[in-house]
Amino acid sequence: MTHHDHFLGFGLGLRTQHFEDVLSSKPKVDWFEIISENFMVDGGKPRYYLDAIAEQYPIVMHGVSMSVGSVTPLDQQYLTNLKKLISHVKPRWISDHLCFSQAGNVNSHDLLPMPYTEEAIDHIAARIRQVQDTLGQQMLLENVSSYLTYQSSELSEWDFYNEVCQRADCYMLLDINNIYVSARNHQFNALDYLNAIDKTRVRQIHLAGHQDYGDYVIDTHDHPICDPVWSLYESAVQRLGKVSTMIERDDNIPSLNELVNELDMARKIAAKHIPSLALSDKEIINA
Amino acid sequence: MPDLALIQQQFLDYLQGKSNSFSDNVINQPPVTIDTRLGIYKNAYKMRLRETIDNDHPQLGKYLGDELYDALVDGYVATYPSKVRSLRHFCHNIPQYLATQRPFSSHPILTDLAKFERTLLDAFDAADKPVAKMDALSNIEIDRWPDIKLTFHPSCRLFTQLTNAVESWQALKTDTAPPPAQDYPLGVFWLVWRNEQRLTEFANIDPISQVLWQSFNDGNDFSHACELLTDYCHEEQVPVEALKRLQFWINNDMVSHISTD
Numbered sequence A: 001m002t003h004h005d006h007f008l009g010f011g012l013g014l015r016t017q018h019f020e021d022v023l024s025s026k027p028k029v030d031w032f033e034i035i036s037e038n039f040m041v042d043g044g045k046p047r048y049y050l051d052a053i054a055e056q057y058p059i060v061m062h063g064v065s066m067s068v069g070s071v072t073p074l075d076q077q078y079l080t081n082l083k084k085l086i087s088h089v090k091p092r093w094i095s096d097h098l099c100f101s102q103a104g105n106v107n108s109h110d111l112l113p114m115p116y117t118e119e120a121i122d123h124i125a126a127r128i129r130q131v132q133d134t135l136g137q138q139m140l141l142e143n144v145s146s147y148l149t150y151q152s153s154e155l156s157e158w159d160f161y162n163e164v165c166q167r168a169d170c171y172m173l174l175d176i177n178n179i180y181v182s183a184r185n186h187q188f189n190a191l192d193y194l195n196a197i198d199k200t201r202v203r204q205i206h207l208a209g210h211q212d213y214g215d216y217v218i219d220t221h222d223h224p225i226c227d228p229v230w231s232l233y234e235s236a237v238q239r240l241g242k243v244s245t246m247i248e249r250d251d252n253i254p255s256l257n258e259l260v261n262e263l264d265m266a267r268k269i270a271a272k273h274i275p276s277l278a279l280s281d282k283e284i285i286n287a
Numbered sequence B: 001m002p003d004l005a006l007i008q009q010q011f012l013d014y015l016q017g018k019s020n021s022f023s024d025n026v027i028n029q030p031p032v033t034i035d036t037r038l039g040i041y042k043n044a045y046k047m048r049l050r051e052t053i054d055n056d057h058p059q060l061g062k063y064l065g066d067e068l069y070d071a072l073v074d075g076y077v078a079t080y081p082s083k084v085r086s087l088r089h090f091c092h093n094i095p096q097y098l099a100t101q102r103p104f105s106s107h108p109i110l111t112d113l114a115k116f117e118r119t120l121l122d123a124f125d126a127a128d129k130p131v132a133k134m135d136a137l138s139n140i141e142i143d144r145w146p147d148i149k150l151t152f153h154p155s156c157r158l159f160t161q162l163t164n165a166v167e168s169w170q171a172l173k174t175d176t177a178p179p180p181a182q183d184y185p186l187g188v189f190w191l192v193w194r195n196e197q198r199l200t201e202f203a204n205i206d207p208i209s210q211v212l213w214q215s216f217n218d219g220n221d222f223s224h225a226c227e228l229l230t231d232y233c234h235e236e237q238v239p240v241e242a243l244k245r246l247q248f249w250i251n252n253d254m255v256s257h258i259s260t261d
Helices: A014-027 A045-054 A076-089 A119-134 A156-169 A176-186 A192-197 A227-240 A256-273 A280-287 B004-015 B021-025 B036-057 B058-079 B088-098 B108-124 B134-139 B142-147 B165-173 B207-217 B222-229 B233-249
Strands: A010-013 A031-035 A058-061 A095-096 A100-103 A106-112 A140-142 A171-175 A202-207 A244-246 B149-152 B155-162 B184-196 B201-205 B255-261
Touching: A010 A256, A010 B142, A014 A045, A014 A192, A014 A256, A014 B207, A031 A202, A045 A058, A058 A076, A058 B036, A058 B201, A076 A119, A095 B036, A106 B004, A140 A156, A156 A192, A156 B108, A171 A176, A171 A244, A171 B201, A176 A192, A176 A202, A176 A227, A192 A227, A202 A227, A227 A256, A244 A256, A244 B155, A256 B058, A256 B088, B004 B021, B004 B036, B021 B036, B036 B088, B036 B108, B058 B088, B058 B165, B088 B108, B108 B155, B108 B184, B108 B201, B134 B201, B149 B207, B149 B233, B155 B207, B184 B207, B207 B222, B207 B233, B222 B233, B233 B255
Parallel strands: A010 A031, A010 A244, A031 A058, A058 A095, A095 A140, A140 A171, A171 A202, A202 A244
Antiparallel strands: A100 A106, B149 B255, B155 B184, B184 B201
16 A cells, blocks of 8 residues: 555645634535644534534544653553544544653643654654554654754754654654755755655645744744745655645634635646646545 | 753753753754744743633733733743643643732732633533433423432533622623722622533522532432522422522523433
């Protein structure tokens, strides 16, 4: 089975502001990604809308707080809650980030970068295997944006990412905007990153906007996707082929229609290089 | 070479303003200074926690005004660094913080305001459960009425205010000036719940309702609850007063199950 067998088409992050609109307008979106933690509640509106939308669209679950890189023990209660949500939502797959959030008993609620060391690879790969065993499925791991480089790093980020995913036997959620942001912040060539990635492991792509401060860039998810990121996405499509792609927008959230139009840009770019994507939407989903 | 555990602890210490030793782990990559790079993370840490307080406690923020609100945010983040997985629970200790830290502790209405906003949040995403309808009550044989027990909807909870916090919250919600703070030494009671349309509601209730609700919520039956009401009204009025309240709760989606077991 190759990663192409898991192609869902073009999706959006499901956000509270769009719940009603999704149900009433049934937008031209092939699938939705949810933030898992937002639905780890007992009931009420979030769960109601999720259930209604999941009846009409494929769902994937994206976590932000597994803190798989932390040295503190994995939070078993969190994994239990995640497993319960997986069992309810039946997502096509689940993902989280290649990072740590917690040290000791304090949580930063941020996606903090790991040092790219052998020690970190061993640690994270073992933790991901533990998570996958607990959940009974392979997960996707996303590359994060970073603003600093550790003295102790021994590898490039892409070699580190490849190695972790290979040793953990997990898939990749490749965030194209994060590659761009980190490339700007650390002055490497984003194409070097893209070209080094083990393409057999990439199952999903994230696209997003950021804020550009000239000398550095901050990953904010509050702007439309900029031209250099679209260009990098085009390179990704050329190299990786057909990969489920979605847009993340977490702040300054525009209308659903505006995001659907932005998603059409991703469709057009992908269709330029993958003839089968020039088919109708229904055929895209079934391709 | 520092190990992973040390780097991670130093990073979190830096974010919390406890130590700057983390910067020794970071490579200098001009033209962006190490301070700027680390500052991106520190700003994000502060902003994220502040936004969580903003979202959870909008009316408390308005009541405090900018200066005191900034003091609350800084003080709370420093005193109660997040130890929770989800930001949904980060503000859990705000009522406690306001009750114990000056200058806030001199104004008990602040604790009540925070508690009320947390009660609304708890009702918002409490567990789902079907609600009982009036026919479930009217179908019960009259001789089984003493045995009636109620299970309230998981979202339904009693809020007791010792100040005029809810009235102030209502004023702030409509962007009008809150009334002067006032103490209610005997307590004033509200029921907070989520209706079938998943909208959070609240209603002021009298002491009879409070006693009755508490008794049912503790698992007691109708006869026990009615006995308690004899302290509040004439014996012959007790069934009527109790029934009025049961009807109100059922008609407003507060009751999930009615049994006579």
